[in-house]
Amino acid sequence: MDCKDFIAMISEYETGELSADLRREAQQHLAQCPGCGTELRRFWETMALCRDSMDASLSAKEALSMVSSVSRVLLESHEPVFGPILTISDLSRYLRTSVDVIEDYLHEIPCFELGGQLLFRKEKVDEWIAKREDSFAFHLLRSQVERESHDTASDRAEQKPRTLYA
């Protein structure tokens, strides 16, 4: 379960409507995600506010739609806090890309398999990013040098030979 899943079922989690499996997954996620812990507390506060301001004329349906619009706002504002181990969907959100793109780079992103699930150490991913930054900087530098030496070569072809050692 990731943050998006957790937030999406936060009201069911609170009202005990989740299946035992989902509830366990939600608890596991909550144990390792401080961000969702904060969202859960915010959810309680919001619920308390709703209860205080709700009058008897509000139908159960209206109350429910109020709660689900609150969850939607939470979902949109939630910036996930990642623990040391990332799933592939965590990683895609961490790197602001899609799971498909991550899959294209699996041969070079450090990862490991556990219980049939592909996992990533955030620390190793950060090292991999640093390597990519270095090689990108090198690539930029090299294309700049190549451009300059190309310019020099065409200068030589067009102009009279320069005396290099005056």
Ligand SMILES: [Zn+2]
């Ligand atoms: Zn979370």
